[in-house]
Amino acid sequence: MTDIRLRQAREHNAAAEEARLLIAQHLAQRDMLIRRLYVEGGWSYSRLAKALELKPELIAKIIRPQAR
16 A cells, blocks of 8 residues: 555656756756857847846856856
8 A cells, every 4th residue: 555645755756857857948948048149149248137137147157158
């Protein structure tokens, strides 16, 4: 006999994993669009940050991930 809490824990674990994958996909798409805007649209880090309501430091990490 399976404890209902065990089944629920498995279901929530599976749902959390699906959410993590979805988040990763959204962030990858966001990053690709930000890079394209920067390269093709002549946007500066600060203008992109303001337009997207993100910090300029995050924009910098997205555009130049190897820079620290």
